[in-house]
Structures are given as structure tokens and as C-alpha cells.
Amino acid sequence: MTVTNAPSEVATARAPAPRPRLNIEPYLYLLPHALLFFVFTIYPIGYGLYISLHRWDLLSGRQPFVGGEFYRNIFTPGTPQADFFWKTLWNTTFFTIVSVPLLVAAALGLALLLHKPIFGRAFFRAVFFMPGILTVSVMGILWRWMFDNQIGLVNAARELFFRAPPIPWLSTEGLAWVPIVVGTIWWTLGFNMTLYLAALGNVPASLYEAASLDGATPWQSFRFITVPMLAPVTLFVLVTTALASFQLFGQSLVITNGGPSRSTQSVIQYITEEGFTNAQYSSAAAMGFVFGLFMLVLTAIQFRSMARDVKETGA
Amino acid sequence: MTVAPPPPAGSTTPRRRRMPRDLPRFIVLCLLSVLFLAPIYWMISTSLKTEADAIATPVQWIPRNITFENYTSVLTSPDGNILRWTWNSLYVAAAFTIIHVALCALTAYPLARMQFRGRNAWFWFILSSLMIPGIVTLIPTYIMMLNFNWINSYHALIWPGISGVFGVFLLRQFFVGIPRELEEAARLDGANSLQILWRIILPLSIPPLVTLAVFSFMGSWNNFLWPLFTVTDVDKMTLPVGITTFSQRYVTEYGKLMASTTLAAVPALIAYLLAQRFLESGLSTSGLKE
Numbered sequence: 147m148t149v150t151n152a153p154s155e156v157a158t159a160r161a162p163a164p165r166p167r168l169n170i171e172p173y174l175y176l177l178p179h180a181l182l183f184f185v186f187t188i189y190p191i192g193y194g195l196y197i198s199l200h201r202w203d204l205l206s207g208r209q210p211f212v213g214g215e216f217y218r219n220i221f222t223p224g225t226p227q228a229d230f231f232w233k234t235l236w237n238t239t240f241f242t243i244v245s246v247p248l249l250v251a252a253a254l255g256l257a258l259l260l261h262k263p264i265f266g267r268a269f270f271r272a273v274f275f276m277p278g279i280l281t282v283s284v285m286g287i288l289w290r291w292m293f294d295n296q297i298g299l300v301n302a303a304r305e306l307f308f309r310a311p312p313i314p315w316l317s318t319e320g321l322a323w324v325p326i327v328v329g330t331i332w333w334t335l336g337f338n339m340t341l342y343l344a345a346l347g348n349v350p351a352s353l354y355e356a357a358s359l360d361g362a363t364p365w366q367s368f369r370f371i372t373v374p375m376l377a378p379v380t381l382f383v384l385v386t387t388a389l390a391s392f393q394l395f396g397q398s399l400v401i402t403n404g405g406p407s408r409s410t411q412s413v414i415q416y417i418t419e420e421g422f423t424n425a426q427y428s429s430a431a432a433m434g435f436v437f438g439l440f441m442l443v444l445t446a447i448q449f450r451s452m453a454r455d456v457k458e459t460g461a
Numbered sequence: 462m463t464v465a466p467p468p469p470a471g472s473t474t475p476r477r478r479r480m481p482r483d484l485p486r487f488i489v490l491c492l493l494s495v496l497f498l499a500p501i502y503w504m505i506s507t508s509l510k511t512e513a514d515a516i517a518t519p520v521q522w523i524p525r526n527i528t529f530e531n532y533t534s535v536l537t538s539p540d541g542n543i544l545r546w547t548w549n550s551l552y553v554a555a556a557f558t559i560i561h562v563a564l565c566a567l568t569a570y571p572l573a574r575m576q577f578r579g580r581n582a583w584f585w586f587i588l589s590s591l592m593i594p595g596i597v598t599l600i601p602t603y604i605m606m607l608n609f610n611w612i613n614s615y616h617a618l619i620w621p622g623i624s625g626v627f628g629v630f631l632l633r634q635f636f637v638g639i640p641r642e643l644e645e646a647a648r649l650d651g652a653n654s655l656q657i658l659w660r661i662i663l664p665l666s667i668p669p670l671v672t673l674a675v676f677s678f679m680g681s682w683n684n685f686l687w688p689l690f691t692v693t694d695v696d697k698m699t700l701p702v703g704i705t706t707f708s709q710r711y712v713t714e715y716g717k718l719m720a721s722t723t724l725a726a727v728p729a730l731i732a733y734l735l736a737q738r739f740l741e742s743g744l745s746t747s748g749l750k751e
Contacts, residue, residue: 168578171654172571176583179568182624186602187590194601202604259490264483266490273494275741277501279729281683281701284722287708288504291715299503302520332497340744393595396685400705414596414686421600422690431600438597445592 198432204425216432227420231433233408234416235440241398241412242391245327249387250380252331253338258372260339261346271343275336282333286400289329290316293401319409322402326410330397334390338383345379346372378451385448392441413437504726508532508719515715531720540710541695543724546703551728553618553699554681560619561677562670565628570658572629573636574644584633587626599686606691617691618684618699628673635669636662672743675736682729700725 198216200209219227260270277285292299293315301312315321349372357367394412398404404411417437421430507515508531510524536543571577572584602621611617639662647657663670688699698706704725711717733740 169575172575172577172580175567175571175654179564179624179629180583182564182620183587183590183626186621186624187593187598190598190601190605191593193605194597197601197604204607256493259486259493262486264487264490266487270490270494271741272737273497276730276733277497279679279733279740280726281704281729282685283701283705283708284725287704287718287722288500290708291507291719292500292503294715297516297518297520299499299520305519332500337744340741400708417596417599418686418690421603427600427604434596434598434600438594441594441596442592445594449589449592 194431194434197428198435200428202427202431204427212428216429217436219429220433220436227429227433230408230411230416230420231413231436234411234413235437237409237411238392238394238413241323241326241394242388244323245330245391246384246387248327248331249335249338249391250383253335253383254342254376254380256335256339257342257346258368261343271340274339277333278336280333282396283400285329285333286397289325289332289397290401292329293325316402317406319406322406322410325401326397329401330391333397334387338387341379341383342376345376349375382448382451385444385451389441389444389448392444504719505723507715508723510716512714512716515719531716532724535707535717535720535724538707541698541703541707543700543703543707543721545696546698546700547725547728549615549697550682550700553615554678556615557619557623557681558674558677561623561625561628562674564623565625565632565673566658566663566666566670568629569632569636570654570662573633574639574662575654588630591626591630603690611691613692613694613697615697618681618688621687622681622684628677631669631673632666635666639665668743671739675739675743700728 197209199211199213201212201215202209216227219225220231222228256274260267260274264270280288294301295314295316296312298315300315304310305312313321315325353371353375354367357371362370393414395414395418398410398412399415402410404415408416413433414437417430417433420426420433506522506524509527509529510521511526511528511530514521514525568587572580606612606617606621609616611620643661643665644657647661652660682699683701684699685701688702689705692698692702695703695706704721707721708718711721
């Protein structure tokens with residue numbers, strides 16, 4: 147290994163204000179990642195745009211330019227692309243609207259229950275966190291079985307406790323969302339809980355002591371100390387959970403396969419169906435861009451909070 | 462069973478007041494734990510039942526005739542090999558993790574500790590790629606895999622995500638905080654930059670490196686959408702995808718289905734028990750999710 151920094155004698159022997167020699171060392175470190183970054187991140191973005199503006203037919207091997215045709219299809223009511231794209235985008239949005247408040251509020255509730263020392267705390271933490279390590283297909287198959295129309299555990303429990311008849315969860319429009327939402331909460335609640343537990347640990351105890359000296363009730367301490375002190379982590383949890391919810395794919399694919407009659411199909415499942423099952427790569431690429439633009443707004447919010455993190459440690 | 466722990470040092474709360482105040486909280490936590498554990502219990506208990514018992518009404522809360530028949534028939538099934546899928550997942554996740562962490566460390570090092578033209582511009586350029594949602598590159602990357610002839614190969618599962626930028630960000634943030642003096646002392650002793658990275662920066666950065674490795678491994682291990690479409694050859698499938706094809710085949714054989722999901726859950730459960738501390742602390746310090 148050679149040290150590439152120019153020796154100082156050379157500098158004094160030359161002109162009074164020498165340009166420092168270009169040090170290539172840092173660039174060599176960056177090179178491997180940069181090459182892969184261009185091949186697998188930058189290039190596919192441009193390539194995707196190219197694909198979406200051409201008609202990609204793998205069988206004929208020809209890709210004639212069609213301009214914005216596939217984008218127009220998405221925005222022209224009546225085409226199957228428009229009908230299914232917006233329907234499944236709404237499905238995904240509906241899932242996000244329902245699941246995110248539950249995932250944030252319940253995670254905060256669990257964290258508050260577990261924040262102060264209690265017998266068996268490590269065990270409880272592990273119990274709530276553990277489902278999150280299962281892969282989405284294990285989680286999905288399990289919850290499909292839990293909500294099985296005839297003999298699932300949920301219907302069995304309803305029978306046992308309420309003498310209620312079984313409900314055909316998986317084959318009823320609207321109700322089919324219940325196993326997906328419940329399964330997702332069970333699956334991901336522990337992640338958010340862990341983030342909240344870490345944040346609760348950072349709230350200075352002196353604030354609560356001062357408040358209790360002033361005669362604050364527990365509710366007032368929670369409302370005026372805990373909630374504001376947790377605001378940054380709440381924003382983070384909200385945005386990351388919403389981003390994850392918009393990525394809905396595996397849960398509804400495995401639990402309901404998007405049914406009944408596409409009522410739980412996610413937009414990503416529809417895009418993959420259009421691309422891989424129907425071999426309409428150009429149409430699917432165009433949908434990827436439209437949905438990507440939709441997601442960009444949410445991602446930008448998260449990006450801003452990360453950028454603040456960079457500034458704090460000095461860029 | 463005693464409920465109240467001894468009061469922590471410095472606590473002014475008298476012991477006899479703690480217990481009744483903690484008891485409702487403890488009971489709520491126990492009930493929630495039962496709810497959280499019920500699906501896991503149901504999975505394992507169904508996997509130990511005979512097919513007739515699995516679908517019997519009223520349901521058998523506790524399996525009456527315990528049998529391992531489902532496990533043996535799933536493990537010897539001609540429709541797919543769970544052990545093979547587990548190996549594929551392990552291989553792909555390990556290869557991905559090693560290459561990814563090495564790439565991230567090499568990239569974060571000059572970005573954190575060297576002065577050079579374009580440093581900040583490059584950092585912000587790659588960082589801004591985090592804003593591009595993955596769905597945008599799904600179809601073009603798939604077509605690239607077709608062109609590379611990488612469909613049904615490990616390459617398709619390892620390379621496309623390898624240049625992720627979050628790890629670069631995570632490591633750079635940590636590298637920036639390492640004291641200058643250590644590096645200067647090593648330089649006076651004649652160390653070159655590679656030696657400084659290897660002997661000083663990396664050994665001091667074990668916690669973020671382990672965090673990144675654990676999350677890279679989990680991310681690859683749990684990846685579902687991409688392997689679902691790029692690998693259709695049964696022998697090349699990863700565990701999450703293979704298990705799904707099982708479930709489509711054994712859609713009404715619940716005992717076998719639950720035996721296969723239990724087997725698929727075992728590696729993750731073991732890994733969780735081994736890496737529990739890293740997982741939870743890494744999650745809360747890095748702000749990483751899923």
C-alpha cells in the first residue's frame with residue numbers, strides 16, 4: 147500500500163501556491179458501491195421510463211415507441227387498467243387509513259404499560275416483539291387459518307364465548323379486511339412499541355417530578371409532558387408505518403389473495419399481476435411510476451427528518 | 462407468584478403501595494400476552510393433530526392424539542424441500558449481508574473521514590435515492606434480470622438490492638463521531654488509510670456494524686415479493702416463497718400446512734433468541750423499521 151499524500155518538500159520547491167495533487171484514494175473507496183449503485187439504482191429508473199414509453203413485447207422481441215399511451219390508459223376511465231389501478235390504490239389507502247392509527251396508538255399504549263418496571267417485563271417485551279420476526283408468508287398462512295370460515299380459532303372463540311354462529315370472514319367483502327388488519331397489527335406492533343419504549347426512556351424524570359409537585363394528575367402529566375416529548379418519535383412512527391402500509395402486498399396476497407372479487411387486492415399486487423401475469427411490462431412500469439409519485443410525498447417527509455439527523459452530526 | 466418487584470434504588474415509593482398499583486397493569490399485560498401467543502399456540506397445536514382432529518368441531522383446544530406425522534410427511538414431501546429452501550434463504554441472506562456491509566463500510570469511510578472534491582455532493586446524491594420508492598424500479602430490474610439471464614438464479618436475489626444507501630448513512634453517522642486523535646496517532650505510526658479503516662474505525666464500530674448486518678440479513682431472509690417473481694424453479698426458491706407454494710398445494714390439509722409454517726418459523730425464532738438484544742437496541746437507536 148502506498149501513501150499517496152504529496153511529501154511536503156515537493157510543495158516548497160515548486161511555485162508559491164501549488165495546487166494540491168488530486169488524491170484519488172477516496173474515489174477508489176467509493177468506486178465499488180458507485181458502480182453497483184449506477185447499475186441497480188440509477189439505470190433502472192431511466193430504463194423503467196423508457197419501458198413505460200414503449201410497448202414491451204417479449205414474444206415478438208419488438209418494442210415500438212408509443213409515447214404516453216400507457217399513462218393515458220391509467221387516467222382514462224373505462225379501461226381495465228384505470229378501473230383496477232384506482233380501485234386497488236383505494237384498497238391500499240383504505241388499509242393505511244384503518245391500520246396506521248391502530249398501529250401507532252396501540253404501540254404507544256403497550257409502551258406505556260411496559261415502560262415502568264414490572265414483574266416479567268423482559269418476557270412481555272419479547273412476546274409483543276416476536277411476531278415481527280416471522281416472514282410475511284408464515285404470518286399470512288397462520289392468520290388465514292385463524293380466520294378460517296368454518297373451523298378457524300376466531301370463529302371457535304366466538305362460538306365458545308358468545309354462542310355466536312361462524313362468520314365467513316375470508317369470503318365476505320369488507321369483512322375480509324379484518325384478518326388482514328388484525329394480522330398486520332399482531333405482526334408489526336412490536337416494532338413501533340420498541341421505538342416508543344426507547345423514546346419514553348429519554349423523557350427526563352425531573353419533568354414528572356416537577357409536575358407532581360405542582361399537583362398535576364397522571365392524565366395531565368401524560369397530556370402535557372409525555373405527548374409533547376414524544377412528538378418527534380410519533381411523527382417518525384406515523385410516517386414509517388404509513389409507508390409500510392402503502393407497501394401492502396404479502397398480507398393480502400397470502401390471506402385472501404386479493405379477494406373476494408379484488409376487494410382486498412393491493413395496488414402492488416395489481417401492478418405485479420399486470421406485469422408478470424399478464425406480461426404487460428410497459429403498462430406495469432407506467433403504473434409503477436404513477437404509484438411511485440404518490441409515495442414520493444410520504445417519503446419526502448421521512449427524508450426531511452433524516453436530513454435533520456445529518457445536520458446534527460455535521461455533514 | 463409474587464407480582465411486585467423490589468423498588469428500584471432511590472425510589473421513594475413504599476413497597477406495600479407498589480403492589481396493588483402494579484397489579485392491574487400486570488393483569489392487562491398477561492391478557493394481552495395470551496392474545497399475542499394464541500396464534501403461535503394454535504399453529505403448533507394444529508401441526509401436532511391428526512387431519513381429522515385438526516378440522517373437528519367443536520375445535521380441540523388441546524390436541525388429543527399428538528402425532529408428528531405432519532412433520533415427517535412435510536419434510537419428505539415430493540412437492541418441495543423445506544430444508545433446501547431454508548438453505549437457499551441462508552445462503553442468499555449470508556452472501557447479501559457480507560457484501561452489503563462491506564460495501565457500505567468502504568463507502569461510508571471516505572464520506573465520513575476524508576476531505577475531497579464532491580464529497581458532500583456525492584453523499585447527498587446517493588442519499589436522495591432513498592426517496593425513490595422501490596416500485597419504480599421493480600419492472601425495469603426484472604427486465605434486466607431477463608436480459609442478464611439471471612431469472613431462477615441466486616444472482617437475482619443477491620445483487621439488485623446490494624447498493625442500498627441506508628447502511629452507508631447509518632455507518633457514516635457513526636464514523637463521523639470517532640475521535641480524530643486515534644486516527645492521527647495511527648498515521649504518525651505510518652498506517653495507511655486501509656489499515657486505519659481495518660484496525661481503528663471498524664473495531665470501534667461493532668455496534669452499528671452488527672445492527673446493519675442483522676437488519677440486512679433479516680431483510681433478505683424475509684424478502685417476499687422479489688423472489689416470488691424472479692425464482693419459479695422449486696429447488697431455487699427461498700423459504701418464504703416455498704412455504705407459500707406449499708400452502709397453495711395443501712390448502713385443505715391444515716395439519717401439514719401448520720407443520721410447514723412451524724418449520725419455517727423455527728430459524729427466525731432461534732435467530733431472534735440469539736440476537737434479541739441487538740435487534741431491539743439496534744431498532745431503537747437506528748430508527749430502522751422492518
